[in-house]
Amino acid sequence: MTDRLILQNVVKRYGDKTAVDRISLGVKEGEIYGLLGANGAGKTTTMRMVLGLIYPDDGTITYGGRPYGGDVQRMVGYLPEERGLYPKVKVSEQIVYLAKLRGMDGAEADKNLRYWMKKFEAEEYYDKRIEELSKGNQQKMGFIAAVVHRPQILILDEAFSGLDPVNVELLKLAVKELRDEGASILFSTHRMEHVEELCRNITILDRSKTVLQGDIREVKNGFPREQILLKTASPVEGLDAIPGVTGIEGDPDGYLLRISDESAAVPVLTEAMRQSEVRHFEVKEPTLNQIFIRSVGERNE
């Protein structure tokens, strides 16, 4: 399957500062693509270029093989980081209006709006004004505004920030549903657990450059496994004497061993089995959080 949204060597400069430096990525149909990075790394600038809000200084962006244009505007949906809706206009009116601007028929837009409102258990807000809603509900309305015209390409900038866990789950389900319907979703967040759950491919940006890119599994395999989780029936002694083990903490309910080399895993397990009954043994793969801090943090030093 070819990528629907393709960025190739995209560059954006503001004066003499380079905001985005040669970024390339591709989002397939039915895929959620994670765009990660510290504050000011260039995520929002990249998204704005994808949206056609600003134009790249160099490189190309194609949408289903076409360059940016009026027809592209209709197939894109956008949830900005700072929710953009009219405070004093009724929810139903402005969402139908925004859908119409993107070329959708009014009646169909209304049907879709009701569908999503029902899904988000927010039907009672249909006739309310945005300023009357809580922040979380405003955000849900913003999400509906972004997806009501059934976009093929969806840009979500910090979609889940400021929501309670229940609503995060609701929105996650919605994002997954859109993915399964074939939408290409470009997704930015600071919450790594969301990325691990939703995304297959990621790009980590740091100071306008790509520092890590690819399939999450491969990215993780590229990083050494540095921790062993061990649970035993009774205390185990002398594990820290095994070569390669650099530290140990915790008790029999859960030892956490830091290792410098994965080859230390087998001796640790053998030693533990010799002394006690092993209930759980895991060479932990690095979390995305750790990878992020490593790849971004190291460069910051």
Place this chain on the structure above:
Amino acid sequence: MNRLGTVIGFTFKNKVRTKSFVITTLLLALLMTIGIHVPFFIQLFTGGDNAGSNKIGIADGGQTEIAQQIEEYVSALPGNELKFVALQGSDAAALNAEAKKQELKGYLTIAPLANGPFPDVEYVSENGSVPADVQAVLQPALESAKTRFIAAGVLSDEQIAQLTTPVQLGSVSYDQLNGNTGGQPTDGPESDKFNPMNFITVYVLMTLFFFSAMLTGNMIASEVTSEKSSRVMEILITSVSPLTQMFGKVIGVFLVGLLQIGVFGVTIAINLMLPHNRNVLAGFDLDFSQMPLDVLFYGLIFYILGYFLYALLYAAVGSIVSRTEDLGQAVTPLTMLSLAAFYIGIFSLNSTDSLLMKISSFVPFTSPTTMIARIGLGKIDFWEILLSLALLLAAIFFFGWLSAKIYRTGVLMYGKRPSFKELRKAMKAYKI
């Protein structure tokens, strides 16, 4: 085109339904109704105790000749409604009693002097003052009587009549003096220029232009700023082209303005149609059939084009401001500009052929008012109108293009109000 319609519809619908719009419109309509009724109320209250009475008594004190002359003079006036009755009475108390009995407005007493200077004349009434309309009639009547009194026997009646007739200062243009009417289809338009209807039309058109440029311009600017501050702009600008968005907004608010003017127009028309106001209106000697249609036609064209020029600039200014609080300051230059256009026009109504008027009628920002004045009250060639229109159109295209660029850049710049240098840099950076 379809999307332009959507933007226009949305803008219009939301603006019309705002409380501030409804309240402002109703309040202004109410004020207009009251304003129109003011002359009626004044008439109602000043009529007072002896309303309807138009009789004035004369106690001639033996000077029957003067009394007769006053009566003759007044009764010869066109549209005269005053009637005189001779009052008989020996002293003031008797005269007062008689005047009250006959329900007179008041009465004149002429001092009984036999052969001397012109006698003193006094107007006696309930409140001791002369109503303006009575004064306007009595003053010349007395002067005429005085002339006759002094010149009696020396001058003939004809000579006296000539003496009392005021001098008429006629006015005519060079062309008319040469018998050249400039190929005008009707023979009297030049001399008709200064009829009150022309003057009123020009005045109303100018005021209308000034107010709608100011009010709707501010409406547009604050609309754009609020869209920017609520960040709905980022979604809008990814949905529709900025040009569509801007023109949709400008046209939508224009329609709102038209609706408002329409409401006012209907209010005024209904009020003027009311029977008691029709009489008052007739008193002003206005004839709506004299409405100069050519001035109205050109006025409308200049009004619409001028409106668009200002509206586009207001939209551009609105787009560079992030917060509504900063808007007032940012639109000041535009307000000044429209004020200048208004005042140049208003203060030059009596000298429409001055150099200032000639120059400003070709400057796009001032031509919507000054051109109307020149067309309505001055002398102007057809090519001048065309040139001014062409310049105005060119300015609209130029500033429309510039505004679209500023709009496109400005809506993405948040924070403090950008300077022109920053704006230029941003335009370059955004590649717009």
